[in-house]
Amino acid sequence: MTEGKSRTIRLRPRVQRDLDEIAERFPQIAEQIIKKIEILYDYPRLGSAMDGAFQGYRQLLAGKYRIIYQIVTETEIEIAYIRHGARQLGLRVGRPNWLETLSQFLDLQVFG
Numbered sequence: 001m002t003e004g005k006s007r008t009i010r011l012r013p014r015v016q017r018d019l020d021e022i023a024e025r026f027p028q029i030a031e032q033i034i035k036k037i038e039i040l041y042d043y044p045r046l047g048s049a050m051d052g053a054f055q056g057y058r059q060l061l062a063g064k065y066r067i068i069y070q071i072v073t074e075t076e077i078e079i080a081y082i083r084h085g086a087r088q089l090g091l092r093v094g095r096p097n098w099l100e101t102l103s104q105f106l107d108l109q110v111f112g
Contacts, residue, residue, distance in 0.1 A: 007041050011079045018082050022065075029063055033082060036062040037069075044071050061085070 011019070023030035039046060040060075047058035047069065057080060060067040068081040 007044065007075050007077060009037060009040060009077045009079065012081075015079050015082050022082070029065065033062040033065055033067065036060050036067060037079060040069065040077050044077055 019030060019033065022033065037060075045058070047060040047067070050057045050059055050068070054068065057068050057070050060069070064085045066081070066083050066085055067079060068083070069077055069079045072078050
């Protein structure tokens with residue numbers, strides 16, 4: 001993205017495309033996302049740490065969008081994903097099977 005304040009913030013190619021698409025459709029939202037990313041120059045650990053499959057990543061919210069990033073080094077931050085809060089991050093790990101969840105709720109036994 002840009003350099004400054006002794007840190008480099010780099011966007012993955014997919015992130016740049018996603019941000020461009022958001023900017024075309026919703027310029028004010030794209031501006032909010034960019035402002036939130038720029039805060040990382042001064043406060044790289046501002047976002048909450050993630051766990052599980054995203055261990056080592058942090059997340060920030062900009063409106064309804066989630067910014068997933070990684071502190072690569074003390075001078076480099078990589079923005080890995082920008083996703084609308086309603087969208088999954090492509091993970092199914094740890095998600096309970098809906099039939100098992102329903103059966104537990106209804107106190108039923110699942111066969112097979």
